Amino acid sequence: xxxxxxxxxxxxxxxxxxxxxxxxxxxxxxxxxxxxxxxxxxxxxxxxxxxxxxxxxxxxxxxxxxxxxxxxxxxxxxxxxxxxxxxxxxxxxxxxxxxxxxxxxxxxxxxxxxxxxxxxxxxxxxxxxxxxxxxxxxxxxxxxxxxxxxxxxxxxxxxxxxxxxxxxxxxxxxxxxxxxxxxxxxxxxxxxxxxxxxxxxxxxxxxxxxxxxxxxxxxxxxxxxxxxxxxxxxxxxxxxxxxxxxxxxxxxxxxxxxxxxxxxxxxxxxxxxxxxxxxxxxxxxxxxxxxxx
Ligand code: SF4
Numbered sequence: 001x002x003x004x005x006x007x008x009x010x011x012x013x014x015x016x017x018x019x020x021x022x023x024x025x026x027x028x029x030x031x032x033x034x035x036x037x038x039x040x041x042x043x044x045x046x047x048x049x050x051x052x053x054x055x056x057x058x059x060x061x062x063x064x065x066x067x068x069x070x071x072x073x074x075x076x077x078x079x080x081x082x083x084x085x086x087x088x089x090x091x092x093x094x095x096x097x098x099x100x101x102x103x104x105x106x107x108x109x110x111x112x113x114x115x116x117x118x119x120x121x122x123x124x125x126x127x128x129x130x131x132x133x134x135x136x137x138x139x140x141x142x143x144x145x146x147x148x149x150x151x152x153x154x155x156x157x158x159x160x161x162x163x164x165x166x167x168x169x170x171x172x173x174x175x176x177x178x179x180x181x182x183x184x185x186x187x188x189x190x191x192x193x194x195x196x197x198x199x200x201x202x203x204x205x206x207x208x209x210x211x212x213x214x215x216x217x218x219x220x221x222x223x224x225x226x227x228x229x230x231x232x233x234x235x236x237x238x239x240x241x242x243x244x245x246x247x248x249x250x251x252x253x254x255x256x257x258x259x260x261x262x263x264x265x266x267x268x269x270x271x272x273x274x275x276x277x278x279x280x281x282x283x284x285x286x287x288x289x290x291x292x293x
Contacts (some may be wrong), residue, residue: 010258010288012097013216014266015032016042017208021201023081025046030102031078035060041154044068044088045133049227049270052249056273071095082133083100083107085140094207103226107134110167111141117165117193118142118184125149125158126208127180128169135169149175152183160187170199170273171229181191202229206236209267213240217261220253221246221270222280230269241265249276250283258287 018259020028027047034041041062046054049075054064068091071077078132079089083103094100103111103293104151124146128135139146147158167185168177174196219237223230223246230246237244243257258264264284 010261010284010291011263012284012288013212013263013265014277014281015205015208015212015265017204018266019268019270019272020265021199021270023106023201024201024223026104027078027081027102028053030100030272031057031062033097034100035062036076040074040246041100042071042096043077043078043080044071044084044092045080045082045260047078048269049224050221050269050273050276051224052276053273054276055269068092068095073097076100079103080133080228081107083111083137084133085137085143087140090113099164101225103137104170104199106197106199107137110138110170112125113195113197114138114146114169115141117163120163121145122165123147123161123164123285124162125161125166125180126164126169126185127151127177127189128172132169134171138167151181152180155180155183155187158184158187161190161192162278163190163193164188165195170197171202172198174198174203188266196264205229205267205270206233209233209265210236210240212265213237213244216241217243218258219244219265219267220280220284221267221269222248222272222277224248224271225269226271226286229273232239233267237265237267250280253280253283253287255287255291257286264288 042065077092077100078100079281081104117124124142130148135148168179185192216246221233234246
């Protein structure tokens with residue numbers, strides 16, 4: 001972990017892994033590049049699940065649309081890290097002057113696997129949440145061949161399968177994926193191809209938070225209340241450190257919670273920008289300097 005300040009009584013310690021994942025960082029950089037080029041940027045769905053970062057990008061003119069039909073000539077459409085179906089991509093390309101495809105390469109890999117299997121007339125089972133935009137996008141690459149199921153309890157509802165390929169939503173738990181993949185073997189006489197497409201970003205952040213939580217007196221998780229990976233980080237930290245708090249901005253920190261704390265841990269969800277994390281770390285350090293015990 002990085003020691004944010006060694007010279008104050010209350011130390012603020014950052015987890016070894018925190019904040020923007022590779023895919024989100026890349027998407028924000030792609031949008032910033034388009035803005036630098038003078039584009040009018042419109043993101044299909046919120047670019048990231050962080051209100052403060054969306055406000056910052058909003059100041060530079062980035063707006064959000066909910067349907068491809070809302071895009072106009074002269075505008076740049078952004079496909080966020082979750083990706084979209086080929087139909088939606090086509091519609092954006094027809095309507096927009098430019099399309100910035102910020103689909104995370106880890107998601108692109110799942111889309112390509114699904115498309116190839118469907119092209120070979122095989123069934124594709126995607127383990128994940130059917131409502132998640134990433135899953136809707138992946139299914140679009142194998143529309144007549146794919147099924148999305150949450151876990152092994154839903155395997156019974158599947159038909160008999162033809163040479164199935166099993167892939168996963170990038171953010172699910174490995175145990176859920178492998179238990180489901182195992183259960184799918186009962187649904188076919190063919191060989192089952194199992195490809196683990198889970199991205200390690202969520203797990204890495206949780207493991208780093210768990211390691212730090214056992215060493216501190218209080219823990220702040222910076223992230224949106226609707227960000228599922230931030231809420232999971234809170235659960236992980238609470239197991240080790242009772243005084244764990246999920247906050248979005250520094251004003252939510254109650255200095256009374258830090259009375260007597262010698263070490264305070266900080267981590268952040270995969271959609272929390274670095275500038276916000278540093279702002280909150282600086283605020284915690286200032287509180288540490290002002291507290292006396
Ligand atoms: S969590 Fe993983 S798959 Fe999802 S955007 Fe981040 S890096 Fe890509």
